[in-house]
Amino acid sequence: xxxxxxxVDWENWKPQVRATLMxxxxxxxxLLIHKKRGFGKGKVNGPGGKLEPGETPMxxxxxxxxxxxxxTPTGVKEAGLLHFQFIDGSSIHGFVFTATGYEGEPAETExxxxxxxxxxxxxxxxxWEDDSTWFPYMxxxxxxxxxxxxxxxxxxxxxxxxx
Numbered sequence: 375x376x377x378x379x380x381x382v383d384w385e386n387w388k389p390q391v392r393a394t395l396m397x398x399x400x401x402x403x404x405l406l407i408h409k410k411r412g413f414g415k416g417k418v419n420g421p422g423g424k425l426e427p428g429e430t431p432m433x434x435x436x437x438x439x440x441x442x443x444x445x446t447p448t449g450v451k452e453a454g455l456l457h458f459q460f461i462d463g464s465s466i467h468g469f470v471f472t473a474t475g476y477e478g479e480p481a482e483t484e485x486x487x488x489x490x491x492x493x494x495x496x497x498x499x500x501x502w503e504d505d506s507t508w509f510p511y512m513x514x515x516x517x518x519x520x521x522x523x524x525x526x527x528x529x530x531x532x533x534x535x536x537x
């Protein structure tokens with residue numbers, strides 16, 4: 375049973391899912407989404423999703439942003455890594471990216487509603503519990519690696535390290 379980060383054998387850990395998140399940051403604001411369906415429904419997050427076979431994490435992050443918000447992020451760079459172990463046995467390896475701009479206009483899709491938030495007033499109360507631990511690293515430009523244990527959508531434990 376996983377309750378703490380140290381309960382997980384991270385050296386031999388194999389995620390069931392590899393996924394991405396993308397955050398467009400410009401002019402003191404960050405582009406988030408209200409997730410309308412699927413994993414994380416009802417939460418505020420960044421656009422993203424599962425890697426397809428043969429796809430790199432960056433290609434996935436750009437594709438998912440195009441699908442979920444109808445924009446193409448520009449000035450994309452890697453920001454950090456996330457490792458999630460759920461007590462039901464599921465696991466996700468997440469790749470976080472930031473972008474300095476985008477082409478197109480953010481639009482609502484079947485998956486998501488776009489939401490611009492001020493960097494100094496992020497809606498953490500509507501987001502995944504781990505976000506408040508690694509967003510400061512991402513926003514400061516410091517790469518990071520986070521390891522978390524969740525029971526459904528409740529975080530039991532987490533460790534974040536600069537990389």
